[in-house]
């Protein structure tokens with residue numbers, strides 16, 4: 001295990017020693033249960049230096065020149081967090097690589113059995129890994145009840161309450177001021193673009209339909225973004241930069257808009273520049289009153305290029321919901337829609353926060369010790 005090279009310098013740079021002291025995880029400095037810092041960072045002298053540094057069998061032992069404080073840094077921790085030299089890339093994406101898809105996925109839809117999901121963490125992990133990799137998963141064999149569906153949603157985490165309620169059970173009765181509560185066709189969209197934090201997962205379970213239509217549309221937003229970037233790089237850039245105001249104002253005494261007011265359709269990690277979130281619902285897009293006159297053309301050209309990819313048959317996965325078969329998808333990646341329908345159509349489902357989904361996925365796929373070392 002190489003010593004962090006800043007120790008090898010003649011005079012370790014002040015901040016590097018401070019950095020190490022700041023990250024002491026001894027019981028005095030770091031709460032072993034809550035994983036929170038106890039030490040008062042601002043009482044550590046900025047020019048703190050090691051009085052002695054020794055390599056033990058498990059890690060680096062340091063005695064500091066302030067209060068003779070003793071710190072121990074396991075080699076595995078240093079291997080994970082050392083930045084000089086950088087040994088592990090702190091920005092590596094989590095988990096298995098995502099697999100983007102077009103409608104050819106129809107021949108091999110990610111699906112798990114309700115019983116497996118409910119009976120074991122192994123089954124739950126497989127379900128969440130499907131969502132992690134493909135952005136969606138079906139669950140077969142779900143009892144056709146709201147209770148079983150709600151219980152399934154809660155297998156992941158608590159449900160995200162919104163102005164639509166918590167667990168929703170809806171028909172086309174305009175129960176809420178949104179076209180989802182009608183029998184109209186809905187183009188591919190992501191939900192809640194008007195929230196500062198758009199919902200993470202969305203679950204649908206068709207309980208009953210005695211009419212025609214109501215087919216479900218799924219589109220992989222990450223796949224479409226890739227195509228847009230290849231075919232129309234300037235449009236990709238435009239939709240990554242121009243903010244889109246959005247609103248939900250159909251319910252009495254409800255007027256929801258996000259903060260900041262405008263977020264792009266394609267949102268990227270500020271460091272890796274990886275695409276992390278697609279926010280697109282053209283029906284909920286508010287008035288575009290913030291552009292410079294010369295941006296208007298570029299915006300609509302980019303929007304049309306995006307729509308062309310989004311509506312290319314090749315990218316559309318059409319399925320027909322069946323009672324007993326639940327769909328769940330990542331609302332930050334996958335778009336959904338539906339064809340118009342007739343008759344009585346009763347759906348139920350729920351939202352899950354993105355962070356709560358990722359937390360569940362993480363704790364199912366990584367040991368508590370490993371996760372603790374990541375902090």
Ligand SMILES: C[N+](C)(C)CCCC[C@H](N)C(=O)O
Nearest residue numbers: 164178180190191192193281
């Ligand atoms: C709650 N439930 C899923 C039934 C309807 C939600 C409507 C969401 C809205 N059309 C949007 O795109 O944000």
Ligand SMILES: O=C(O)CCC(=O)C(=O)O
Nearest residue numbers: 180186191216336337338
């Ligand atoms: O009715 C459906 O199939 C989906 C409607 C919809 O987009 C939604 O509820 O968010």
Ligand SMILES: [Fe+2]
Nearest residue numbers: 180190191336
């Ligand atoms: Fe929707």
